[in-house]
Amino acid sequence: MSQDGTSYLKIDEVQDLSLRCRPALHKPAIVFNASAFTGEGLESENFLVPNWIEVSIHSTKVDELLSQNERLELGDEVGWLPEHFTKADAAQTLYLPACEMLKQMDGIGYHNEHHMKVRDILETRSMASETASRRSNPAKSETIYW
DSSP: OOTTSSEEEEEEEEEOEEEEEEEOTTSSOEEEEEEEOOOTTSOGGGOOOSEEEEEEEEEHHHHHHHGGGGGOOTTOOOSOOHHHHHHTTHHHHHHHHHHHHHHHHOHHHHHOOTTSOHHHHHHHHHHHHHHHHHHHOTTOOOOOOO
16 A cells, blocks of 8 residues: 555456367367466476566555446446546556655666656545654664656
8 A cells, every 4th residue: 555545556467278179079179278387398498487466556546437347237327527537636646655765776866857757646546644643653673666
């Protein structure tokens, strides 16, 4: 969860599958068998990665609006409009924490403003909560990436 509670970082480990199919016995169907891909039997230069990490940024407000889509029946309409995303600061809840994280990753990110004053915007939004946190625990020094 981001410091201001408007977005979260989702990290998934994905595993590639080996897919085999065969005709079903005594039925006009195909049986699919999926198992974990190990890469065995492949030349080292052609080796495919069996596992990888996917990272995505989600906005709590956008997720709330889009959750209506999951319950739609044929012919139903959602209650949200594009203006709801603007009003919820949907874009800022996604890109501001991401830009701040990039700044903390290395020197290149630290010195790149990405054509905006991300730190100024984030400081304005969370100044009250940070001040309260520092007052309650001044000795605590913590690096936060998201």
